[in-house]
Amino acid sequence: MNIALITIGDEICIGQIINSNAAWLGHACTDIGANVKRHVTIGDSKEELLKELHQLSREVDCIIMSGGLGPTHDDKTKDTLVTFFNDTLILDEPTLHSLKVRARLRGLPLNQRNLDQALLPSQCNILANPRGTAPGMMFEKDDVIYVSLPGVPSELKGIMTDHVLPSLRSHIEKESGKKPFFHTLLTKGIPESALADIIGEPEIFLKQDESLAFLPSYHGVRLRIGVMHEEKEYAEIRLKELEHLLTEKVGEYVFGSGNETLLSVTTDILKHRGKTISVVESCTGGLLGAAFSQQSGSSAYFMGGFLTYSNALKMQLAHVSKASLEQYGAVSKEVAEEMAIGGRRALNTDFCISITGIAGPEGGSDEKPVGTVWIALADDSHVIAKRFSFGGDRSINRERSVAQAIAMLYDVLQQQV
Amino acid sequence: MNIALITIGDEICIGQIINSNAAWLGHACTDIGANVKRHVTIGDSKEELLKELHQLSREVDCIIMSGGLGPTHDDKTKDTLVTFFNDTLILDEPTLHSLKVRARLRGLPLNQRNLDQALLPSQCNILANPRGTAPGMMFEKDDVIYVSLPGVPSELKGIMTDHVLPSLRSHIEKESGKKPFFHTLLTKGIPESALADIIGEPEIFLKQDESLAFLPSYHGVRLRIGVMHEEKEYAEIRLKELEHLLTEKVGEYVFGSGNETLLSVTTDILKHRGKTISVVESCTGGLLGAAFSQQSGSSAYFMGGFLTYSNALKMQLAHVSKASLEQYGAVSKEVAEEMAIGGRRALNTDFCISITGIAGPEGGSDEKPVGTVWIALADDSHVIAKRFSFGGDRSINRERSVAQAIAMLYDVLQQQV
Numbered sequence: 001m002n003i004a005l006i007t008i009g010d011e012i013c014i015g016q017i018i019n020s021n022a023a024w025l026g027h028a029c030t031d032i033g034a035n036v037k038r039h040v041t042i043g044d045s046k047e048e049l050l051k052e053l054h055q056l057s058r059e060v061d062c063i064i065m066s067g068g069l070g071p072t073h074d075d076k077t078k079d080t081l082v083t084f085f086n087d088t089l090i091l092d093e094p095t096l097h098s099l100k101v102r103a104r105l106r107g108l109p110l111n112q113r114n115l116d117q118a119l120l121p122s123q124c125n126i127l128a129n130p131r132g133t134a135p136g137m138m139f140e141k142d143d144v145i146y147v148s149l150p151g152v153p154s155e156l157k158g159i160m161t162d163h164v165l166p167s168l169r170s171h172i173e174k175e176s177g178k179k180p181f182f183h184t185l186l187t188k189g190i191p192e193s194a195l196a197d198i199i200g201e202p203e204i205f206l207k208q209d210e211s212l213a214f215l216p217s218y219h220g221v222r223l224r225i226g227v228m229h230e231e232k233e234y235a236e237i238r239l240k241e242l243e244h245l246l247t248e249k250v251g252e253y254v255f256g257s258g259n260e261t262l263l264s265v266t267t268d269i270l271k272h273r274g275k276t277i278s279v280v281e282s283c284t285g286g287l288l289g290a291a292f293s294q295q296s297g298s299s300a301y302f303m304g305g306f307l308t309y310s311n312a313l314k315m316q317l318a319h320v321s322k323a324s325l326e327q328y329g330a331v332s333k334e335v336a337e338e339m340a341i342g343g344r345r346a347l348n349t350d351f352c353i354s355i356t357g358i359a360g361p362e363g364g365s366d367e368k369p370v371g372t373v374w375i376a377l378a379d380d381s382h383v384i385a386k387r388f389s390f391g392g393d394r395s396i397n398r399e400r401s402v403a404q405a406i407a408m409l410y411d412v413l414q415q416q417v
Numbered sequence: 418m419n420i421a422l423i424t425i426g427d428e429i430c431i432g433q434i435i436n437s438n439a440a441w442l443g444h445a446c447t448d449i450g451a452n453v454k455r456h457v458t459i460g461d462s463k464e465e466l467l468k469e470l471h472q473l474s475r476e477v478d479c480i481i482m483s484g485g486l487g488p489t490h491d492d493k494t495k496d497t498l499v500t501f502f503n504d505t506l507i508l509d510e511p512t513l514h515s516l517k518v519r520a521r522l523r524g525l526p527l528n529q530r531n532l533d534q535a536l537l538p539s540q541c542n543i544l545a546n547p548r549g550t551a552p553g554m555m556f557e558k559d560d561v562i563y564v565s566l567p568g569v570p571s572e573l574k575g576i577m578t579d580h581v582l583p584s585l586r587s588h589i590e591k592e593s594g595k596k597p598f599f600h601t602l603l604t605k606g607i608p609e610s611a612l613a614d615i616i617g618e619p620e621i622f623l624k625q626d627e628s629l630a631f632l633p634s635y636h637g638v639r640l641r642i643g644v645m646h647e648e649k650e651y652a653e654i655r656l657k658e659l660e661h662l663l664t665e666k667v668g669e670y671v672f673g674s675g676n677e678t679l680l681s682v683t684t685d686i687l688k689h690r691g692k693t694i695s696v697v698e699s700c701t702g703g704l705l706g707a708a709f710s711q712q713s714g715s716s717a718y719f720m721g722g723f724l725t726y727s728n729a730l731k732m733q734l735a736h737v738s739k740a741s742l743e744q745y746g747a748v749s750k751e752v753a754e755e756m757a758i759g760g761r762r763a764l765n766t767d768f769c770i771s772i773t774g775i776a777g778p779e780g781g782s783d784e785k786p787v788g789t790v791w792i793a794l795a796d797d798s799h800v801i802a803k804r805f806s807f808g809g810d811r812s813i814n815r816e817r818s819v820a821q822a823i824a825m826l827y828d829v830l831q832q833q834v
Contacts (some may be wrong), residue, residue: 007456010630010641010643011630011641012456013443013453013454013456014443014444014447014453014599014602015439015440015441015442015443015444015446015447015453016436016440016444016632016639016641017440017632017634018436018437018440019435019436019440019441019456020435022432022436022446022458023429023432023433023434023435023436024428024432025432026431026432026434027431027433029432030431030432036430036431036462037420037430037431037460037465038430038457038458038459038465039424039429039430039436039456039457040456040457041439041455041456041457042454042455043454043455048455050453064440070609070631070633071609071610071613072609072610072613073613073619073620073629074628074629074630074631086813095720099510100420108608108611111610111611111614112615113610113613116608124546125750131808152633153813154808154810154813156809170577182431184433187565191525192487192489193488193489193528193530193531194491194525194528196488196489196530197528197530201490202490203795211490211491212490213427213428213461213491214487214489214491215428215433215434216487216569222428222433224427224428224433226427226550226603233754235715238577240790260751264567272557278724279703279724281703283704284707284710284717285703285706285707285709285710285711285719286696286698286702286703286706286707286708286710286722287703287704287707288703289698289702289703289706290701290703290704290707290815291727292702293700293701293702293703293726294702294725294812296776296777296778296779296780296811297779298702298726299726299727302702303725303727303729303730304723304724304725304726304727304730304734304791305703305723305724306721306722306723306724307695307696307703307705307706307710307721307722307724308721309716309719309720309721310716310721311713312720312765313720313764317721331482345650347730348597348729351419359713360713361713362713362714363713371496372518379655385559391548391571393571393574393710394711394713396570396571398707
């Protein structure tokens with residue numbers, strides 16, 4: 001099943017909002033064995049949406065639209081679908097009822113704009129949206145499935161999970177054609193081109209309908225193996241074989257697979273060994289703690305930390321010495337080490353990671369340009385510190401600092417096996 | 418100038434990566450007065466890219482491609498462009514030189530894959546990329562501009578800023594047609610449909626070529642006014658008039674405009690009044706501190722904080738009483754208030770915000786379901802606390818907690834004027 005995604009909204013086109021819905025939809029559809037052919041984003045324009053629907057209905061088996069279902073005049077999707085399917089709007093009693101219940105529970109008046117959301121095209125399957133006011137809609141015409149979803153992420157995900165994915169999955173199971181299957185290996189500590197050199201020309205070991213993609217990121221290069229086949233069982237065996245082949249070549253750089261991340265692999269080790277971690281953050285201001293507490297169940301290993309943005313708090317909380325701050329400056333090996341050692345003692349954990357750096361764009365000097373970051377890691381007997389030189393972008397420097405801090409912890413945990 | 422963006426990469430299609438480049442490009446192009454008509458994302462396929470180039474070259478004045486310029490076999494953009502323009506590759510000496518310098522500085526060997534990146538189409542303008550290995554390319558054919566950029570965000574942004582945006586801006590300045598101009602008002606504390614009811618039918622006060630969009634988010638609804646006109650001066654006057662008209666109707670809900678955010682408006686007030694803030698975070702694990710330290714210069718108001726993920730640290734650091742934890746639980750008005758009061762005292766700031774909640778998906782109960790969050794704000798004489806009921810999604814609950822914490826601080830600062 002080939003799928004196209006259409007995101008509708010001026011705010012996405014002009015870049016006021018990042019299109020995270022498309023990534024979620026792409027992932028969810030790939031997961032059930034569909035082939036996501038393209039994403040298209042257009043503005044709030046009936047004419048553009050009609051053009052796109054006419055075009056894509058000739059190219060794919062399913063079109064998933066998101067956005068443009070709100071109660072205001074700039075929301076044009078429902079009206080466009082009525083035109084496209086030559087349909088009429090009728091009152092849907094269950095939707096009206098749920099709008100009334102929702103308004104009552106929240107103590108809000110129900111205005112005409114909200115009531116109009118219960119007027120829905122007569123030909124569609126209505127997909128209930130208990131998380132919001134606009135229901136989803138599903139049409140089928142000339143063997144193409146059309147889905148229209150609200151743009152609010154939690155509502156879109158809810159309707160997809162409750163209604164659309166199960167329905168598409170059963171369609172796909174009835175199909176006889178080839179479906180794509182993927183497996184991803186996660187590497188770190190080696191650049192893309194060096195990895196490609198070691199692996200060699202993929203054509204030598206890949207058969208037809210098989211692929212290998214190199215996906216670089218701040219966290220390392222991911223190797224995505226793809227196999228197109230009718231049979232899930234065959235594809236899984238073949239993915240295992242290719243994984244084995246790649247592991248023989250570059251296994252020393254592989255730290256995980258699939259939806260794992262360096263964070264999840266690292267915190268799994270902590271959990272498994274019953275070890276705890278705390279953080280002392282300066283330039284990242286809490287981002288590392290936010291990462292360690294990102295997963296449910298993180299209280300098993302993450303205890304907390306100090307945000308020592310000011311030098312006064314570096315001294316007061318993590319017991320960094322005034323002498324080191326004056327002699328070496330807040331962004332230095334000495335201060336990073338003292339932050340980690342002092343933090344670990346005060347916070348009473350097995351490990352403590354500190355980050356201190358010049359995130360920028362101001363505050364750099366010749367000796368310590370913007371992007372200079374010191375990260376230290378202390379355990380009960382050692383402390384190690386590393387200097388990094390990132391770039392001029394504040395937000396990227398903070399993200400890369402967090403990624404490197406997690407990589408340092410992973411490396412130390414690996415050595416302690 | 419109508420612009421289309423093409424993002425190339427299987428990893429975007431299948432949702433392994435969120436397409437934040439497209440948002441950045443959309444914003445940057447809109448900013449210089451271009452009209453971003455659509456974003457298209459396709460996989461690593463020469464055939465798909467060729468089809469898209471043929472199609473879009475008939476519809477827009479400029480096509481900006483990103484991705485597919487890496488050194489591995491799955492990167493197909495350069496090869497596709499050679500086919501599309503019926504061109505040949507030639508060695509570009511300056512690119513080769515910069516590749517060599519880069520490799521020498523980093524102590525890395527230069528392999529054939531890297532050297533091949535200096536082979537570039539003969540017809541293109543080469544756009545230097547000091548941040549990476551693959552340069553950008555710019556072609557012009559039959560009055561359409563084609564730009565090809567690497568997908569690495571920092572490299573893409575660098576090449577756009579250094580080369581592409583100045584060039585497109587000078588093209589746009591030579592055009593005589595209408596260009597879009599925007600102004601955005603930021604509201605909070607009122608839902609989209611109620612805002613639309615107060616504002617009334619936009620057709621009544623909008624002229625032709627003017628628009629009003631309602632853009633909802635966790636932080637409130639943004640009202641984006643649009644004016645298409647030949648003259649920047651006319652458009653700016655008209656935007657001011659429309660802003661004035663909207664402010665008369667819904668001004669009490671407006672807290673800022675343009676690229677401001679509730680965070681930037683709130684921290685500007687802190688800075689202006691010389692006030693300081695600290696945080697004591699439990700379920701958000703550092704996200705609020707990360708928000709307060711997001712902007713350059715935040716050390717003027719943000720001092721730091723405690724991440725008290727464990728109850729032990731809530732007691733030890735913020736001096737939350739054992740009695741409150743036992744009697745009311747960690748997610749309670751009492752504990753939130755004690756966290757804020759104790760944190761403020763220990764961290765020695767004017768304000769302190771605490772967050773404690775059940776982010777989920779586990780840990781809820783009938784009385785305190787997943788999504789229950791208490792936020793407290795203490796100053797030198799008061800403490801206030803609010804209970805929120807978000808939903809079942811951990812990551813959204815954490816984000817909304819941060820948004821509401823900032824909103825509480827904003828409201829208190831407004832009252833203290």
